[in-house]
Amino acid sequence: MVRETPYFSYAVGELPRGCQLCVRGEKLVLFTTGACPRDCFYCPLSEKRKGDVVYANERPVKTVDEAIEEAKIQEAKGAGVTGGDPLARLDRTAEYIRALKEAFGEGFHVHLYTTGALATKKALERLYDAGLDEIRFHPDLFNPNSRLFEVEIRNIRNAFDFDWDVGGEIPSIPGQFERMKWYAEFLDKLGAKFLNVNELEFSETNLRALIDRGYKPISNESAAITGSLELGLKLLEWGGENTSLSYHLCTAKLKDAVQLRNRLRRMAKNVARPYMEVTEEGTLRFGIAEYDDLDELYTLLVEGAEVPEEWLYVNRERGRVEMPEGVAVELADAIEGDVRFFIVEEYPTFDRLEVERVPLP
Ligand SMILES: C[S@@+](CC[C@H](N)C(=O)[O-])C[C@H]1O[C@@H](n2cnc3c(N)ncnc32)[C@H](O)[C@@H]1O
Ligand code: SF4
Numbered sequence: 001m002v003r004e005t006p007y008f009s010y011a012v013g014e015l016p017r018g019c020q021l022c023v024r025g026e027k028l029v030l031f032t033t034g035a036c037p038r039d040c041f042y043c044p045l046s047e048k049r050k051g052d053v054v055y056a057n058e059r060p061v062k063t064v065d066e067a068i069e070e071a072k073i074q075e076a077k078g079a080g081v082t083g084g085d086p087l088a089r090l091d092r093t094a095e096y097i098r099a100l101k102e103a104f105g106e107g108f109h110v111h112l113y114t115t116g117a118l119a120t121k122k123a124l125e126r127l128y129d130a131g132l133d134e135i136r137f138h139p140d141l142f143n144p145n146s147r148l149f150e151v152e153i154r155n156i157r158n159a160f161d162f163d164w165d166v167g168g169e170i171p172s173i174p175g176q177f178e179r180m181k182w183y184a185e186f187l188d189k190l191g192a193k194f195l196n197v198n199e200l201e202f203s204e205t206n207l208r209a210l211i212d213r214g215y216k217p218i219s220n221e222s223a224a225i226t227g228s229l230e231l232g233l234k235l236l237e238w239g240g241e242n243t244s245l246s247y248h249l250c251t252a253k254l255k256d257a258v259q260l261r262n263r264l265r266r267m268a269k270n271v272a273r274p275y276m277e278v279t280e281e282g283t284l285r286f287g288i289a290e291y292d293d294l295d296e297l298y299t300l301l302v303e304g305a306e307v308p309e310e311w312l313y314v315n316r317e318r319g320r321v322e323m324p325e326g327v328a329v330e331l332a333d334a335i336e337g338d339v340r341f342f343i344v345e346e347y348p349t350f351d352r353l354e355v356e357r358v359p360l361p
Contacts, residue, residue: 001240002233008253012236013246014204016167018111018134021078023254025262028076030067031055032096035088037148038140042210042292044203045084045356052089057263059350068150070350071100071153073269073270078109081132087118094130098296100129106169113169115140116152118125121161128162134227136169136196141179153186162191163183167194172249173226173236174200174215178234188352199251224252249334268348275311275324283345283355287328290340297321297339332360 003113005011007023010318021027034050036043055068071079079100086093097110111134112127121136127135137159139152159166170180184195201223202210215225232249241248264282276284291297298314299323301307313322323331325343332341345356 002247007250007258009258010233010236010249012240013194014154015248016111016134016136016165016196016246017109018078018080018136019196019248019250023075023258025259025264025266026077028067028071028074028079029055029241030079030081030096030100031058031085031112032081032086032093033089034084034148036084036115037088038085038115040143041213042173042200042206043331044201044206046203046205048083049115054092057356058347060355067096068099068103073102074116074267075270076104076266077107078111081112082141083113085118086112086125087114087123087127090118090123091125093124097127097130097132107130111136111165112163113138114289115148116155117148119152119155119158121158124158124162128164132164133283136167138169139181139183140174141170141175156187157190167188167193167196167245168173168192168198169198171198171200172228172232174225174231177231177234180231182237184235184243184245188245192245193281194246194248195239197232197247197249199249200225201252222252250271264348271348273313273322275313275327277325278348279283279345282348284348285325285343285345287323287325287331287360288315288342288344289323289328289331290320290342291338294319294321296331300335300339305335307331328360 001012002010032054034045035052056067059066059070059259074307077128081093082295096103113136116137124333132175137156140146140149168183170183187195201216202225218224218226229251236249241246261282268278268282268284272278272284276286279285289297294314294316301312301321302309311323311327315322328341328343341360343358344354347353347355
């Protein structure tokens with residue numbers, strides 16, 4: 001019953017539509033607020049994202065138009081609306097969903113993650129009217145002292161009044177099999193479509209709390225927590241036999257090696273300048289030269305070394321001149337003095353995260 005997918009994940013039944021697009025890197029990640037009524041010990045949000053901030057992928061946005069522009073760069077076919085709890089800023093969340101649907105058409109698939117704490121019938125109606133296609137609930141299952149759990153569970157029922165896909169999405173927390181099973185049965189009785197289970201991962205902000213509870217990363221190279229994947233698989237095996245839900249066990253490796261890589265590749269082809277090479281990984285690879293005086297450096301390269309101007313780009317923000325990799329290699333050999341040459345690899349994301357820097361001799 002449980003099958004391994006081509007994306008390093010596991011499934012019972014069909015993948016939710018939101019996941020089908022996400023694994024191909026076709027979902028814009030729209031973070032509409034860091035505000036959240038909960039305080040989960042495993043919360044992965046960075047300090048920066050815990051505020052009332054809006055991001056489209058890695059890009060901080062102030063307007064709907066900026067989010068639409070980001071979706072265009074990615075050639076996104078849908079969006080996953082996340083947070084925080086997007087319902088904590090309902091007006092803004094509904095505005096962004098509506099605007100994306102208007103800009104890209106009805107077929108642009110939008111799914112949303114929520115705690116359920118604020119999912120009144122009225123709030124859900126607003127999201128439905130804005131065009132939301134799929135909703136995923138993550139109630140406070142693993143907190144025995146929860147103030148919100150009862151309300152969240154009651155609110156989930158409200159979602160079945162609308163013609164959209166309803167499911168659950170929870171992390172797989174070692175030691176919590178009974179709670180996970182309980183939630184699967186609850187969703188099944190309501191007639192939900194799916195339950196997604198995430199392999200538990202640590203981040204900078206939750207590592208201490210996870211270690212204090214006895215959880216450990218599986219290795220130095222991975223953010224995944226020991227035992228989470230195995231427990232998720234056990235739930236899928238049980239669920240496949242005992243419920244009619246579809247299940248998707250989403251692994252740390254899927255997020256890293258498949259979803260992110262595919263999204264980067266889609267973006268890279270649209271942001272690469274002519275002197276940049278797009279790698280298999282979806283990163284941008286090119287050469288750079290650094291020197292205190294960029295104008296002097298530019299003149300040296302054009303007049304002294306006779307590099308065609310169209311191969312050079314003066315990036316003042318980053319304090320460097322950019323060029324094709326091969327040109328940097330040749331110049332590093334030919335030019336003596338204080339100019340420093342490197343080959344760099346960067347993400348094609350708004351923040352242009354540098355992932356590799358090799359100095360040229
Ligand atoms: C990152 S959250 C975003 C929406 C909302 N903040 C929430 O927690 O539901 C999306 C999903 O990630 C999962 N999740 C939360 N913390 C996690 C962690 N530390 N590792 C892996 N998955 C996690 C939950 O299953 C949640 O449904
Ligand atoms: S519901 Fe999500 S954002 Fe809110 S505290 Fe839990 S993990 Fe963090």
